[in-house]
Amino acid sequence: MIGGSMAIALKEKGFASEIIGVDASEKNLQQALDRGFIDRALPLEEAVALSDLIILAIPMDALMTVLPQVLNDMKGQVVMEVGSTKEKFLQAVKDHPQRGRLVATHPMAGTEYSGPEAAVSGLFEGKCTVLCNIDQSDEDAVSLVKKVYETLGMQIVYMDAASHDLHAAYVSHISHITSFALALTVLEKEKEEKAIFELAGGGFASTVRLAKSSPDMWVPIFKQNRHNVLDVLYEHIHQLKKFKQLLIDEDYETIYKMIQESNAIRRIIK
Amino acid sequence: MIGGSMAIALKEKGFASEIIGVDASEKNLQQALDRGFIDRALPLEEAVALSDLIILAIPMDALMTVLPQVLNDMKGQVVMEVGSTKEKFLQAVKDHPQRGRLVATHPMAGTEYSGPEAAVSGLFEGKCTVLCNIDQSDEDAVSLVKKVYETLGMQIVYMDAASHDLHAAYVSHISHITSFALALTVLEKEKEEKAIFELAGGGFASTVRLAKSSPDMWVPIFKQNRHNVLDVLYEHIHQLKKFKQLLIDEDYETIYKMIQESNAIRRIIK
Numbered sequence: 001m002i003g004g005s006m007a008i009a010l011k012e013k014g015f016a017s018e019i020i021g022v023d024a025s026e027k028n029l030q031q032a033l034d035r036g037f038i039d040r041a042l043p044l045e046e047a048v049a050l051s052d053l054i055i056l057a058i059p060m061d062a063l064m065t066v067l068p069q070v071l072n073d074m075k076g077q078v079v080m081e082v083g084s085t086k087e088k089f090l091q092a093v094k095d096h097p098q099r100g101r102l103v104a105t106h107p108m109a110g111t112e113y114s115g116p117e118a119a120v121s122g123l124f125e126g127k128c129t130v131l132c133n134i135d136q137s138d139e140d141a142v143s144l145v146k147k148v149y150e151t152l153g154m155q156i157v158y159m160d161a162a163s164h165d166l167h168a169a170y171v172s173h174i175s176h177i178t179s180f181a182l183a184l185t186v187l188e189k190e191k192e193e194k195a196i197f198e199l200a201g202g203g204f205a206s207t208v209r210l211a212k213s214s215p216d217m218w219v220p221i222f223k224q225n226r227h228n229v230l231d232v233l234y235e236h237i238h239q240l241k242k243f244k245q246l247l248i249d250e251d252y253e254t255i256y257k258m259i260q261e262s263n264a265i266r267r268i269i270k
Numbered sequence: 271m272i273g274g275s276m277a278i279a280l281k282e283k284g285f286a287s288e289i290i291g292v293d294a295s296e297k298n299l300q301q302a303l304d305r306g307f308i309d310r311a312l313p314l315e316e317a318v319a320l321s322d323l324i325i326l327a328i329p330m331d332a333l334m335t336v337l338p339q340v341l342n343d344m345k346g347q348v349v350m351e352v353g354s355t356k357e358k359f360l361q362a363v364k365d366h367p368q369r370g371r372l373v374a375t376h377p378m379a380g381t382e383y384s385g386p387e388a389a390v391s392g393l394f395e396g397k398c399t400v401l402c403n404i405d406q407s408d409e410d411a412v413s414l415v416k417k418v419y420e421t422l423g424m425q426i427v428y429m430d431a432a433s434h435d436l437h438a439a440y441v442s443h444i445s446h447i448t449s450f451a452l453a454l455t456v457l458e459k460e461k462e463e464k465a466i467f468e469l470a471g472g473g474f475a476s477t478v479r480l481a482k483s484s485p486d487m488w489v490p491i492f493k494q495n496r497h498n499v500l501d502v503l504y505e506h507i508h509q510l511k512k513f514k515q516l517l518i519d520e521d522y523e524t525i526y527k528m529i530q531e532s533n534a535i536r537r538i539i540k
Contacts, residue, residue, distance in 0.1 A: 200538060215526045247503070
């Protein structure tokens, strides 16, 4: 989805003249060819040899094996990756002789869908992307990647890997866990109350839509960002328990104050 | 917001020839007059005396005092209310001599915004509304209210008050609590990490948007549906603790299975 959306936009805007697709799934490649956002499909090694810029948009566990391989095969081109966590894999490649050719990025865009069918033009427009630890990347590599994101219409933010992973846990990873948990809560209830979803409206859909997200993508993220995700999960459970205790105590005045405080989120989201 | 949106739609579709607005806030009434979705503003008693159909769209605590008053003042017209919980106040008016003139309903539509500024035409179109305990309402009253909802383009579901309150706790009230708690979790972090929201994207916005909801509306709902809300809150915290424990244990295989199970929500929401 991320790779495909980039392919579409970079082609449309004339940034790329040829796009080669690489994927573990033959079906995905065929769809990408059918939708016309890749020009041809090749095995990884051949594709790397022919490319000026290599974009890795794959689950974090795959990245742990594919990235070192690409760095080994590269002859001075640039590779950018777009993963959701940073610290662990950057640690793993930090002494690689071609580390400077790698730019670690995280475009904050996406939906609950995966695969080439979910790819859309304009996905990145107006959103924000993170460039991580750019002091470890060569200047020309950073320039090229900046050009990519400017072409996609994104605003660039710079962060070190540790800050990125902390931030991402708070404003992205936890949202997915609450959605998964909320979906399971109601699906559990459905076992005894068949029609429980009959009244589900927009508010419910909004809070659980992320629960449609793929475990193939998310389990590796939780794995690699385990420490930060646990921190925020502790804090979130603590807040929920506070609500629960206040409800048990029928302390509606304090509940009122908590809701009022949470309303401060209006400042952040439109 | 609900009352105003109904006023707009019922006027547009020619269902109502004159709409009288009643509100505790002069400012709200003035806005409703300015936007033209009420024809005039009157005190409650006078408005009731002049109306064929009285629609009560007010917070649940206000309903507990206003509804008995309206039932006392009415001379055989019809009153419908649109509140988010049902059991408690229906219990309170169950022996009122004009109980038959009341139809208890819950249109499953709304946003995180309140007040006349948030009122929009088409809010109800295609959505679902609940009629509760209609065996306690007169037939002609139910017919009139059905006509209202058909005019608004809503699909009607019938339920007893207890089922309604249970369902609403699972597919609406809990979503609000998780949003309030999630907003507080990240706002807490912001105290030490000023830029924590820098990366907040669509997923975060989606899971916390309900945290913009008014405490004036929601505290009375949690109060009146306390028992059901506590039940679902226990279950939700249990699911989150399960995630937390699995993450502590690094049992990624079971996390994978839980996410896969939660993906079943795809069946429910588009």
